[in-house]
Each structure stands twice: as structure tokens, then as C-alpha cells.
Amino acid sequence: MAVPYLLKRTAFYALVAVIVFQAVFPFYYAILTSLESGQAIFEVNYLPYSLSLDNYWRMISDGVFGKQILNSVFVATVVVIISLSLAVTAAYAFSRIRFRGRGLLLLTILSVSMFPQIAVLSGLFEVIRTLGLFNSLWSLVFSYMIFTLPFTVWVLTTFMRKLPVEIEEAAVMDGASPVTIIRRIFLPLMWPAMVTTGLLAFIHAWNEFLFALTFLSTDSQRTVPVAIAMISGVSEFEIPWGNIMAASVIVTLPLVILVLVFQRKIVSGLTAGAVKG
Amino acid sequence: MLAVLAAVAAYPLIRTFYFSFTDASIDLIDEAQWVGFRNYLEYVDYGEGEGEYFGLLVDERWWRAVWNTLRFTFLSVTFETAFGLVVALVLNTNFRGRALVRAAVLIPWAIPTIVSAKMWAWMMHDQFGILNDMLMRLHVIAEPVAWTASDQTAMLAVLIVDVWKTTPFMALLILAGLQMIPADIYEAAKLDGISPVRVFWRVTWPLVLPAVLVAVVFRALDALRVFDIIYVLTPNNDATRTMSIFARENLFDFDQFAYGSAASTLLFLIIAMLTISFIWATRMNVEREE
Numbered sequence: 001m002a003v004p005y006l007l008k009r010t011a012f013y014a015l016v017a018v019i020v021f022q023a024v025f026p027f028y029y030a031i032l033t034s035l036e037s038g039q040a041i042f043e044v045n046y047l048p049y050s051l052s053l054d055n056y057w058r059m060i061s062d063g064v065f066g067k068q069i070l071n072s073v074f075v076a077t078v079v080v081i082i083s084l085s086l087a088v089t090a091a092y093a094f095s096r097i098r099f100r101g102r103g104l105l106l107l108t109i110l111s112v113s114m115f116p117q118i119a120v121l122s123g124l125f126e127v128i129r130t131l132g133l134f135n136s137l138w139s140l141v142f143s144y145m146i147f148t149l150p151f152t153v154w155v156l157t158t159f160m161r162k163l164p165v166e167i168e169e170a171a172v173m174d175g176a177s178p179v180t181i182i183r184r185i186f187l188p189l190m191w192p193a194m195v196t197t198g199l200l201a202f203i204h205a206w207n208e209f210l211f212a213l214t215f216l217s218t219d220s221q222r223t224v225p226v227a228i229a230m231i232s233g234v235s236e237f238e239i240p241w242g243n244i245m246a247a248s249v250i251v252t253l254p255l256v257i258l259v260l261v262f263q264r265k266i267v268s269g270l271t272a273g274a275v276k277g
Numbered sequence: 278m279l280a281v282l283a284a285v286a287a288y289p290l291i292r293t294f295y296f297s298f299t300d301a302s303i304d305l306i307d308e309a310q311w312v313g314f315r316n317y318l319e320y321v322d323y324g325e326g327e328g329e330y331f332g333l334l335v336d337e338r339w340w341r342a343v344w345n346t347l348r349f350t351f352l353s354v355t356f357e358t359a360f361g362l363v364v365a366l367v368l369n370t371n372f373r374g375r376a377l378v379r380a381a382v383l384i385p386w387a388i389p390t391i392v393s394a395k396m397w398a399w400m401m402h403d404q405f406g407i408l409n410d411m412l413m414r415l416h417v418i419a420e421p422v423a424w425t426a427s428d429q430t431a432m433l434a435v436l437i438v439d440v441w442k443t444t445p446f447m448a449l450l451i452l453a454g455l456q457m458i459p460a461d462i463y464e465a466a467k468l469d470g471i472s473p474v475r476v477f478w479r480v481t482w483p484l485v486l487p488a489v490l491v492a493v494v495f496r497a498l499d500a501l502r503v504f505d506i507i508y509v510l511t512p513n514n515d516a517t518r519t520m521s522i523f524a525r526e527n528l529f530d531f532d533q534f535a536y537g538s539a540a541s542t543l544l545f546l547i548i549a550m551l552t553i554s555f556i557w558a559t560r561m562n563v564e565r566e567e
């Protein structure tokens with residue numbers, strides 16, 4: 001009996017090892033490459049061979065990349081703030097006020113999140129040009145609402161429905177106005193859900209590529225995903241992999257840390273958003 | 278909120294539909310003229326009984342893109358479901374260091390799509406890539422493979438990156454389903470001495486199936502509109518050009534705004550149709566399980 005048990009355990013841990021290895025290795029290798037410079041990049045190394053921050057230094061001192069990071073931070077933050085404040089009020093209406101066609105309206109909103117981005121691209125392009133937002137970061141803030149709003153409204157509505165109505169009714173009895181109710185009762189109860197949805201909206205806005213590629217046309221306006229996709233070397237045949245990997249690590253590290261810190265919350269938010277769909 | 282949503286979703290969608298029936302070009306959007314179905318299908322009569330069809334519906338490159346997209350969706354979702362299920366089952370078992378493994382598994386999901394595409398592009402580099410080096414050391418391949426450049430392997434390269442990146446998401450959704458199965462069922466099965474394989478097929482699989490189906494629908498809808506991985510990893514490759522890539526090329530690179538709009542419209546219709554039939558099919562399945 002002992003041998004098959006041992007065998008099974010070993011096989012199980014081998015499987016775990018494989019899973020961890022494949023998940024972590026590419027990121028590890030990107031960090032490794034980003035720390036190599038000169039010729040070392042063009043030799044395959046599995047372990048740290050040389051450690052130098054040259055690539056990072058070159059990316060940061062470049063100037064444009066710093067601006068591009070600020071662009072991304074700006075867009076993602078504003079998107080989170082706007083979509084959360086709109087979503088909280090909408091979720092309040094959906095979970096507390098009875099009106100005709102409520103369910104249908106919620107379903108319509110949810111179906112927007114299934115839109116292929118490309119299907120609205122040409123129409124959105126026209127809107128953004130008419131509004132004079134082309135090549136402005138506000139074009140991204142505006143267009144990102146298409147995927148952050150349905151998601152945040154949906155998750156917050158589901159969450160708000162689970163909160164007992166009694167608390168609110170007591171507040172109404174005490175003569176609190178709707179604004180006071182939202183501010184003093186809902187927000188304190190809601191903040192865990194808001195952190196999760198806000199974080200997911202942030203990640204989404206931080207990573208978005210298609211709209212950013214289409215609506216921004218100059219280098220200093222671009223956000224980081226587009227910037228990374230467009231990093232090129234002096235000549236067509238010389239791609240600066242060290243720089244690309246350094247930029248990639250800079251852009252990814254905050255996300256990886258955020259995700260690892262808020263792991264549990266994100267998982268519950270994701271499943272709440274998806275399973276209900 | 279509704280006004281914003283109407284402005285960013287409903288109105289643009291309607292305009293896209295409209296443009297697909299016009300001759301709009303990118304610089305002259307305002308002067309678009311109605312041309313009917315010409316972007317979709319048009320018969321040009323050369324006289325004397327000769328003529329030719331033009332338009333999206335007879336465009337070989339479009340149908341190639343449709344086929345690429347469907348193939349990509351089918352293969353990526355199949356592999357992601359299989360691997361996601363394995364990872365979810367592992368994470369659902371009690372073992373030391375589970376929290377750490379779970380955190381590690383999330384990393385690919387946390388990495389932006391563009392960054393993962395670039396990371397893998399580097400790992401798949403035909404001369405300096407570590408993937409070739411590994412496979413050669415393991416004697417799987419005899420000489421370096423040009424993963425992203427060759428037509429034979431481009432789709433495989435895209436699939437590897439996509440499966441790597443989205444398996445965690447799949448695993449999480451399935452794991453959520455697994456954790457809803459009450460533990461006493463397993464204890465009862467253990468007491469009765471039923472083999473784990475039988476328990477899996479008789480208990481776990483039917484109970485987790487609804488969660489798996491929801492995850493499959495989500496991933497499939499995502500895969501059908503795939504854009505950034507392919508745009509970065511294998512640009513301009515006939516073997517991996519999907520519907521989204523085709524539409525954007527026409528919209529902005531080839532100065533065929535109306536034609537690109539027509540492609541976008543068709544893509545929207547295809548996805549809408551598939552969504553409705555997916556939902557219909559899974560509802561049926563879920564009901565049968567209950």
C-alpha cells in the first residue's frame with residue numbers, strides 16, 4: 001500500500017510543480033532578460049548571468065515612456081472614478097426602485113459587455129472626431145465606459161440586492177435624504193465590492209489596446225500597452241528586446257502585486273461578474 | 278449612466294451598421310453616400326452575359342479570416358477548458374502551499390495581453406528564443422523553429438500564448454463551481470469505497486458542468502473577437518488573420534472605412550447569433566441536469 005500512495009503523492013506534486021513552472025517561468029524570464037545587457041541578451045541563460053539596470057535606466061531617461069506611464073495612470077484612474085460613481089447611483093436605482101422593464105434593462109446593459117469592440121469602432125471613431133477628442137486621453141476615458149460600466153453596474157447591483165432593506169428603511173424613518181442614505185449607509189457597506197470592481201476596471205483600462213491604438217496618434221499621448229507594442233530599434237532588424245522586457249516588467253509589476261494582494265477579492269468579483277451572466 | 282452607455286455603445290453600433298451601407302472613407306466620413314448592399318455583395322455586369330460578384334460575401338480573405346477565428350476559438354477554448362479543469366481540480370485539493378500555488382497561477386492572468394504577447398514573442402524568437410533552446414535540449418525538435426513567422430506554426434504560437442494567458446481565468450471559474458459541491462457527498466463516496474475516477478465522472482463532472490459551460494461561453498465570446506495577441510505576435514500573417522484584424526485593417530490601414538464597417542457588422546451579427554444559440558443550448562443543458 002505504501003508504494004502506490006507515495007507514487008501518487010509524487011505524481012501530484014510533480015503536476016503542481018509543472019503548473020507553477022509554466023505560470024511563473026515566462027515572467028521570470030522577462031525579468032531575467034531585462035537585467036541583461038549587450039551581448040548577454042543573445043545567449044540563452046536560465047539563471048541570472050549579469051545584473052545591470054541599463055535597460056531600465058534607458059527606458060526611464062527616455063522621457064516619453066515616463067509620460068506614457070502617466071497617461072495610463074491618468075486614464076485608468078479617471079475611468080475608475082467615473083464608472084464607479086455612475087455605477088453606484090445606477091445600482092441603487094436597479095436594486096431599490098421598482099420600475100417597469102427593470103429586468104430587461106439590466107439584461108440589455110449586460111449584453112453590452114458582450115459587444116465585440118470592433119463592432120463599435122467605426123461609429124465610435126466618428127463620435128470621437130465630432131467631439132474633437134481624437135488624440136486626446138479623454139477619448140479613451142470616454143470609450144472605456146463601454147466595458148467598465150456594464151460590469152460595474154452589474155456587480156454592484158447584485159451586491160446591493162443582498163444588503164438588507166431594513167437599514168435603509170430605518171434611515172428613511174429617521175428622515176434621512178436619499179443622498180445621506182447613499183453616503184452614510186451604502187458607501188460604508190459597499191466599499192469592499194467597490195474596491196474589487198474598481199480594481200478590475202482599473203486593470204481593464206490599463207491593459208486595453210484596440211481603442212488606444214486607434215484613437216491616439218502621437219507618441220507622447222499613447223498609453224503603455226500601445227507604447228510597448230511599438231517600441232522599435234534603430235533599424236528594422238534590430239529589436240531592442242532588453243528595453244522591451246524592461247518596459248514590460250515596469251508595466252506589469254504593479255499589476256502583479258495588486259492582484260496578489262487583493263487575490264481573494266478579485267476572485268470573488270470575477271466569479272460574481274461571470275457566473276451571473 | 279444610461280445616457281453614457283447609449284453614447285458609447287448604442288449610437289456607435291448603429292453608425293457602424295449605417296457606414297456599412299455607404300461609401301464612407303476615413304477622411305470623408307461626413308460625406309458618406311448610401312450605396313445599399315454594395316459592400317456586402319454586388320454583381321457587376323460586364324455585358325454579353327458576363328459579370329462578376331464583388332463584396333465581402335465573396336471575399337476570399339474575409340472567409341479565410343472567419344475560418345481562422347472559428348478555428349482559433351474552438352481550439353483555444355477546448356485546451357483552456359481541459360487545462361483549466363486540471364488546475365481547478367488541483368487547487369481544490371488540500372495540500373501544503375496551496376495558497377502559494379494559487380497566487381502563482383494567477384500571474385499569467387495579471388500580465389497585460391500585450392506584454393504577454395511580447396514576452397512570448399521573445400521566448401519564441403527563432404534565433405535567440407529560449408523555447409527553441411529548451412525543445413532542442415529535450416530533443417523534441419532538431420533545429421530552431423520560426424514560431425511566429427512561419428505559416429505552419431503561427432496559429433500554434435498564438436494558441437500557446439492565449440492558452441497560457443487565459444487558463445487561470447478558466448480555472449478560477451471552474452474552481453468556484455467545484456467549491457459549491459458539498460463535501461459530504463465525497464465523504465459518503467469515500468466510505469462506500471468508490472474509486473476516485475468513478476466519483477469524478479458520477480459526482481464532480483455533472484455537478485460542475487453548469488459552471489464549466491458558463492466559463493466556456495465567456496471564453497468563446499472573448500476568443501471570437503480576439504485582436505491584440507494576434508496583432509502583436511503575428512502581424513500581417515494570412516494564417517492567423519481573424520475577423521477583428523481583418524475589419525481593423527480595412528477601416529484604418531487600407532482606407533476602406535465602409536468595407537471595414539461591413540466586416541464589423543458581420544462579426545457583430547455572427548457573435549450575436551452564436552451568443553443566442555449558446556445561451557439557448559446551455560439553458561437546455563442546465564435544465565436537464567436539474
